[in-house]
Amino acid sequence: MEPDAVLERVGSGRFQQRLLVLTGLTLFSDGVELMVMPLLQHALEFDETFGAGAAYQTAVTVAVFAGMLLGALAVGLLADRYGRRAATLAYTATIAGFGLASALAPTPAILILARAGVGFGVAGTPAALTLYAEWLPAADRGRRLVSFMYFFSLGALFVTLLAWAVRERWRALLLLAALVPAMTYGLCWFYLPESLRFLVQTGQTSRARQLSCRAARINAIPEADQQDLQTAQLVTARAENHAKRQATRDASNSSGASAVESLAHAPAVVSRSLTSWWHDFWADWPLFSLLATEFLLMATVYYFLVLLTTVVQPETRRAAKFSDATYFNVAMANLAELPGLYAASWLLDLVGRRATIFLFFAVTGWCLLILSYGLDAKADCQAAGCRWLAATLWMARAAALGFNQSLWIFTTEAFATKHRALGLGLASSAARVGGALSPFLIDAYFRRSVAGRGLAATCRLTS
Structure with missing residues (x-):
């Protein structure tokens, strides 16, 4: 079955709600790390012991966006090659690691490098958004994607309240902010599923069937519908395996001359x-x-x-x-x-x-x-x-x-x-x-x- 057809049968329920929380927490972490910038810049202005002058204060903020530019160029390649789940985990771990390094930075130069690393991780949000979107039925996708965006504003509000609690102690603020992506990484490692569409496109049909049946159970789909889903997926899998075997036989029966001819025409086709x-x-x-x-x-x-x-x-x-x-x-x-x-x-x-x-x-x-x-x-x-x-x-x-x-x-x-x-x-x-x-x-x-x-x-x- 096509992924969209499977999603229609799986429906939208508790599975998507759990997925919204897990992927939304990654955007929540991004909101925390991005909205800490003005608070950090103000705190550095009056921290004479750290020695960050006006140029360093501006550079700390600019470094975040420089890292985001590099991360944005890589996130699509990583998500398409290794999966949405792997890319989400990698970028979330990057935010947590470099966020901790920011809190422990001994010099302004190291702080700038650490904040650039945080920016690189923040740019991985499209991987989590894509993962969430690819588990939503088409009819329900637009409205539910809006819910995902709320987590950024909630993260911004959270870090402001956090800064209010720790006042001008910017190292404590960065340390507590880094705990958010660290806890998000732990939850995602155990509970975040892979994208159904990615599994189908990469030929992992057995894993895709298991995951879709699990989603159907969590969404409390009736037993009869679950059996119909498993039967339809089994028929589709057999048809795909037959097509693959037929393609392999056709390829092995093709002559060397045709292969050479195809190779000769390849540059023109490209x-x-x-x-x-x-x-x-x-x-x-x-x-x-x-x-x-x-x-x-x-x-x-x-x-x-x-x-x-x-x-x-x-x-x-x-x-x-x-x-x-x-x-x-x-x-x-x-x-x-x-x-x-x-x-x-x-x-x-x-x-x-x-x-x-x-x-x-x-x-x-x-x-x-x-x-x-x-x-x-x-x-x-x-x-x-x-x-x-x-x-x-x-x-x-x-x-x-x-x-x-x-x-x-x-x-x-x-x-x-x-x-x-x-x-x-x-x-x-x-x-x-x-x-x-x-x-x-x-x-x-x-x-x-x-x-x-x-x-x-x-x-x-x-x-």
């Missing part, structure tokens, strides 16, 4: 295939260029707002330590992403992908414009003014994450199947560059307000 592939991809080049630009702006704006969440607080500009009010405001800004994610999942089907992207990006641009006029890094805020700016920042965070999710879904559906992975990978790689630019934009934003207004205008124009 050349025609590459030419056809390049022609199809070049036809989508305008779309790819537009999406790459959107990904670049999306990541630049989103991580800019993440960093801005800490530096916009009045206590940040007056004292070395965050007050309880500062931690509360940062936590609320992270919590504000959840309504944005929910609104995006609702609007995507109501008004469509393009309209949702336009709406969220336009709202983000207007919020940035308001912040650029209303925020002065050199002056203290009045209480009412700070609350007003905090509310604007919360709205910007919600809109930015809504745009993020909408863009990912639209891009996945925009490219043809035969080069969808390449198009999505290349387009989203621009997001790593945008993330690396965000720390520099924070400085420019406060040095001259025209930088913030220019970023806001760009958001509105490109929307």
Whole structure:
């Protein structure tokens, strides 16, 4: 049977719910490690014993995105070659290992290298997302994939509360943050299954049958339906084995001359295939260029707002330590992403992908414009003014994450199947560059307000 047909019979139930928790924990770990960046950068600024100057503080953040760029280029190859489960485990272990190394780093240079390793591991999220998606029936896939995205915002909220508990002790913060992927790795090692589609495509039909029957039992599929599933899979397996034996006999009966002839024509066949592939991809080049630009702006704006969440607080500009009010405001800004994610999942089907992207990006641009006029890094805020700016920042965070999710879904559906992975990978790689630019934009934003207004205008124009 085809994987989609098997999934329809297996159904959607407790098995997929368990899988959502396991794969979602990997995204939760990513949210923890990424959202610790502004908190870590602020703590390093006032840790005189460690000796990390302003250049090192920025480099710590940039190193994460540099590692993510390298990890994003490798995750597809590893997941396709060794399996989604193996890639998920490898990247989760990388986050845990380098996260621990970050907490124990004796010098700023080693800290930068360790954070680059964390970034490499964070880029493995597509492996877990693919694994989860390939166990979902087609009719239920879109709605359930939205649930996966919530784990990132929950991780961001969790690390803020964690930082609130340990205060300015950044080594303790990094150590506790590293425990999250370490525990996730342990759970995934024992309970995370392999992708059914990957097993079928790699010829592991016996293992695929066992796993699908196990999923059917966990989902409480009736015994009669389970027997029908096993019978259908057995018939399919026999047909596949017969086809393989027939192909082997045909290959052994072929003459040497035909083999030599096929070998002689091989370069021409490969050349025609590459030419056809390049022609199809070049036809989508305008779309790819537009999406790459959107990904670049999306990541630049989103991580800019993440960093801005800490530096916009009045206590940040007056004292070395965050007050309880500062931690509360940062936590609320992270919590504000959840309504944005929910609104995006609702609007995507109501008004469509393009309209949702336009709406969220336009709202983000207007919020940035308001912040650029209303925020002065050199002056203290009045209480009412700070609350007003905090509310604007919360709205910007919600809109930015809504745009993020909408863009990912639209891009996945925009490219043809035969080069969808390449198009999505290349387009989203621009997001790593945008993330690396965000720390520099924070400085420019406060040095001259025209930088913030220019970023806001760009958001509105490109929307």
